[in-house]
Amino acid sequence: MLNEEKGLLERIRRSSNIDAKGLEDRNDSGFGDSFTSSDIRLMNRDGSLNIRMKGITRLKHFNLFTQLISLSTPTFYLSMLLLYIFINVIFACFYYAIGLDGLTADSGEISMLDAFFFSTQTFTTVGYGHISPSSIFASTVASVEAFAGLLYFALVTGLVYGRFSTSRADIRFSSKMLFSNFDGQDVLMLRMANVSPTELSDLDAQIIMSWIEESKFGRPIRRYRSLPLELDHINLLTTSWTVVHDIDDDSPCNILNNDSAFTGLEFLVFVSAFDEIFDQKIKVRTSYVETDIIQGAKFVPITSFEQYSTVVDLDSLNEYVLEDNNSGA
Numbered sequence: 001m002l003n004e005e006k007g008l009l010e011r012i013r014r015s016s017n018i019d020a021k022g023l024e025d026r027n028d029s030g031f032g033d034s035f036t037s038s039d040i041r042l043m044n045r046d047g048s049l050n051i052r053m054k055g056i057t058r059l060k061h062f063n064l065f066t067q068l069i070s071l072s073t074p075t076f077y078l079s080m081l082l083l084y085i086f087i088n089v090i091f092a093c094f095y096y097a098i099g100l101d102g103l104t105a106d107s108g109e110i111s112m113l114d115a116f117f118f119s120t121q122t123f124t125t126v127g128y129g130h131i132s133p134s135s136i137f138a139s140t141v142a143s144v145e146a147f148a149g150l151l152y153f154a155l156v157t158g159l160v161y162g163r164f165s166t167s168r169a170d171i172r173f174s175s176k177m178l179f180s181n182f183d184g185q186d187v188l189m190l191r192m193a194n195v196s197p198t199e200l201s202d203l204d205a206q207i208i209m210s211w212i213e214e215s216k217f218g219r220p221i222r223r224y225r226s227l228p229l230e231l232d233h234i235n236l237l238t239t240s241w242t243v244v245h246d247i248d249d250d251s252p253c254n255i256l257n258n259d260s261a262f263t264g265l266e267f268l269v270f271v272s273a274f275d276e277i278f279d280q281k282i283k284v285r286t287s288y289v290e291t292d293i294i295q296g297a298k299f300v301p302i303t304s305f306e307q308y309s310t311v312v313d314l315d316s317l318n319e320y321v322l323e324d325n326n327s328g329a
Contacts, residue, residue: 029208029224029268036212036220038263043287068159069166076163080156087152088123091145092116095138102138106130123149167278170196171237171271175318177288179295186247188227190269190288191299193240193317200237200273200282205229207245209252212264222264225252237273239303239312265290296323 031042044050068076095103095115103110103118110131118131122145133139174191181187190207194200207227215221227245234241247253255262267288275282300319304311 029270031210031222031224033222033224035222036264038212041287041289042210042266043268043285045286047285047287065159065162069162073163076159084123084152087148088116088119091119091123091141094141095119098135098137098141102133102135104132104134119145122146123152125149165278167198167275167280167282168196169194169198169200169273169275169278169282171200171273171284172314172317173269173286174299175292176297176320177267177293178297178299178320179293180298180323181296186253187244188247188253188267188293189242189244189299191240191242191317192237192271193302193312193314194237195314198278199276201235201276203234203237203241203271203273205232205241205243206270207243208268208270210264210266210268211255211262213262223252227251227253227267239310240317242299243269294320294322297321298323 035042041050068079071079092112092115095118096112100110100112100115103115105114107130114131121127121131122142125146133142171192172195177188177190179186179188207229209225209227210222212220212222228251230244230246232243245251245253268285269287270283270285272281272283274280297320300316300321302313302316302319304313
């Protein structure tokens with residue numbers, strides 16, 4: 001039975017054109033081994049996937065709720081205000097089109113501006129009463145507008161609640177990965193810090209190294225290896241967290257030190273944490289390519305102590321010192 005299973009595994013390997021080493025080492029996080037363009041990164045620095053969907057319409061791919069939720073606070077409220085004004089201008093034009101004589105005012109004559117303010121009063125269901133519809137057409141438009149106003153404010157209320165109930169936790173990563181040596185041990189490290197006022201706990205980090213090499217079948221293939229970390233979990237992100245991978249004899253990072261033919265080197269970083277204020281699990285990610293790696297450098301400390309408290313200098317998160325004492329950022 002064991003021999004049959006081994007034979008089946010070998011047939012699967014041969015049919016998929018992946019050699020045994022690639023099948024054992026594979027840890028691709030869903031990207032697959034066919035991403036073999038060394039000029040295109042898998043993931044952007046902001047954590048978004050560098051993938052463009054084709055074969056579907058823009059309208060189907062567009063998600064209005066996601067776009068509105070992700071807008072900055074000033075942009076969101078400005079958009080809601082402009083939409084509110086636009087809708088009322090449209091309804092004012094309807095009143096003007098069917099005739100302003102369909103509206104009755106205490107002052108007698110009604111202008112286009114009066115029609116606009118009547119529209120806002122109807123849309124918000126305020127209804128001060130000095131202007132009212134007097135024809136069946138104006139009453140119909142007013143009824144439709146009142147219904148549209150209820151829907152508009154219900155949707156805006158849902159969006160505002162969604163924005164307030166969504167975690168705004170912000171983990172900032174160092175702009176560079178550092179390749180250094182500590183006490184005779186080569187290490188690869190990056191640094192992160194919580195730049196939001198929320199408290200983050202139960203943090204887990206993972207780094208996946210990805211590169212392109214030529215398989216034994218003569219075709220390019222992308223490899224993935226999860227890097228063991230000195231510390232892959234912390235209870236609280238109070239100051240900063242330097243994630244370190246020891247480059248020992250078993251580390252796939254040894255290809256950086258030899259003449260192995262590889263391209264498309266990229267390190268995918270995944271971090272999950274618990275936001276204690278919003279009671280939510282959050283996930284952030286980023287990536288580093290070969291040009292983002294600085295050799296022979298160490299991070300500059302960003303913590304200091306002043307008046308019985310610890311100070312974290314987030315402006316120095318990206319700063320490092322080279323072995324020849326030259327600083328960089």
